[in-house]
Amino acid sequence: MIADLRQIVERRLIGGSIPRLVRWGKVLPPGLVRRIQMDGFRRAVRYAGVHQKFFSRKLREAGLRAEQVRRPEDLGGIFTTPEDIRGLPAEEFLCREPQAVFETTGTSGGPKRVYFGYDELDFAARYEAAVFYENGLRTGDRAVCTFDAGYWISSWVTFLACKQLDVFCSAVGKPTPQEVYDRLSLYRYNVIVADPTWLVSLSEIAEKQGSFPVKLIFAAGDRMTDPYRDYVQRIWNAPVMLGYGSTEMGGGAGMECRERQGYHVDEFNLLFEILDPDPEGYGELVVTTLSRRTMPLIRYRVRDITRFLDGTCPCGMPIRRLARIRGRRDEMVVMGAGNMYPEIFEKVLGDVPGLSSNWQVAVRQEGLHDVLEFRLELTNGVSASAMEDAVRKNLEARYPDVWANQLCGMYRLAFRFCSPGSLVHGRKRKRLVDERGE
Numbered sequence: 005m006i007a008d009l010r011q012i013v014e015r016r017l018i019g020g021s022i023p024r025l026v027r028w029g030k031v032l033p034p035g036l037v038r039r040i041q042m043d044g045f046r047r048a049v050r051y052a053g054v055h056q057k058f059f060s061r062k063l064r065e066a067g068l069r070a071e072q073v074r075r076p077e078d079l080g081g082i083f084t085t086p087e088d089i090r091g092l093p094a095e096e097f098l099c100r101e102p103q104a105v106f107e108t109t110g111t112s113g114g115p116k117r118v119y120f121g122y123d124e125l126d127f128a129a130r131y132e133a134a135v136f137y138e139n140g141l142r143t144g145d146r147a148v149c150t151f152d153a154g155y156w157i158s159s160w161v162t163f164l165a166c167k168q169l170d171v172f173c174s175a176v177g178k179p180t181p182q183e184v185y186d187r188l189s190l191y192r193y194n195v196i197v198a199d200p201t202w203l204v205s206l207s208e209i210a211e212k213q214g215s216f217p218v219k220l221i222f223a224a225g226d227r228m229t230d231p232y233r234d235y236v237q238r239i240w241n242a243p244v245m246l247g248y249g250s251t252e253m254g255g256g257a258g259m260e261c262r263e264r265q266g267y268h269v270d271e272f273n274l275l276f277e278i279l280d281p282d283p284e285g286y287g288e289l290v291v292t293t294l295s296r297r298t299m300p301l302i303r304y305r306v307r308d309i310t311r312f313l314d315g316t317c318p319c320g321m322p323i324r325r326l327a328r329i330r331g332r333r334d335e336m337v338v339m340g341a342g343n344m345y346p347e348i349f350e351k352v353l354g355d356v357p358g359l360s361s362n363w364q365v366a367v368r369q370e371g372l373h374d375v376l377e378f379r380l381e382l383t384n385g386v387s388a389s390a391m392e393d394a395v396r397k398n399l400e401a402r403y404p405d406v407w408a409n410q411l412c413g414m415y416r417l418a419f420r421f422c423s424p425g426s427l428v429h430g431r432k433r434k435r436l437v438d439e440r441g442e
């Protein structure tokens with residue numbers, strides 16, 4: 005049975021054309037996807053148990069043998085954390101001679117370094133090529149990718165994905181939006197791959213100077229709120245598809261389909277778990293790399309909060325979907341209003357007229373009660389009371405549970421209005437801060 009699975013995986017996933025892979029992906033029974041994954045998981049565990057110092061030590065300490073591990077739960081409390089990767093020497097994780105290294109920066113501490121082989125980058129790009137194809141990218145299209153290059157992985161994987169689809173691609177690092185705008189017509193780019201804030205800047209130029217025919221826009225690398233997405237789509241008259249990924253996950257881990265109901269994840273390269281889910285299914289994302297042999301990661305704590313979406317996607321693809329990321333685990337604040345994430349306030353504040361993008365929400369304490377304080381900058385001469393009304397209305401309509409907790413006295417709402425420019429934070433500004441005493 006297992007030998008058959010390997011044959012399937014090798015014939016369909018590693019070899020063959022991308023259109024064939026996508027067609028096959030649509031008729032694949034979900035049960036078979038699961039079996040391919042669990043087979044991949046057991047192989048990855050056995051491999052890392054022999055070749056990776058870090059993981060073999062963890063197994064030894066837990067008194068486990070790799071052959072006993074059949075499912076992620078069998079590993080109990082064994083995880084790989086961002087702190088492990090950042091703090092330990094690469095030799096702890098490397099299982100074979102690497103051919104490439106990428107870095108990822110966090111909000112604290114030094115960079116995390118993740119090593120790859122060329123074959124692994126190609127395989128990761130195969131998934132990205134498949135979702136590009138499913139979303140309509142075809143030979144003859146011309147893509148420009150402006151993900152930051154340098155030690156970041158995403159622009160390289162996008163380049164390799166376009167190569168697999170025989171699509172013209174300029175992966176040019178992150179030039180200014182004006183530099184790319186000036187070349188849109190010259191190089192006839194009709195597909196743009198970029199991070200959300202850069203896309204908004206490019207769109208602002210196009211709004212003033214005119215837009216060009218664009219077929220598809222892919223955005224990733226940051227969260228993109230609906231008002232930004234709507235704006236970019238309106239300027240280019242093209243759909244914006246969102247992706248999710250990281251260097252540790254090998255670039256793209258998931259991307260939306262045309263239905264845009266969550267990210268279809270790369271279940272052939274990656275096995276996802278949701279750790280300690282709440283009643284709605286939200287918990288911390290944990291990922292095991294199934295096919296990587298240079299620096300496999302077994303049960304890596306991604307620290308992002310998300311959940312699996314139930315049911316089959318209307319697009320028909322049996323590949324599971326993750327909901328949009330709610331926030332980082334370390335950004336979650338547990339308080340009288342419930343479990344608060346930055347995403348909640350992005351949704352509440354995103355379309356409030358006259359509000360600058362420099363807002364912050366703080367959780368304070370007054371006596372024995374929590375206070376949820378909105379710190380907002382007023383622009384365009386909108387009055388403070390009109391803005392407060394708009395925020396209260398959005399909170400009530402979009403998060404009735406959060407609103408109800410306020411009505412029954414679990415916390416109090418407060419507003420502080422500041423002059424424009426007074427709420428400027430660092431590059432990774434914190435949207436939601438917990439200022440209650442220890």
Ligand SMILES: [Zn+2]
Binds near residue numbers: 264317318319320
């Ligand atoms: Zn779908």
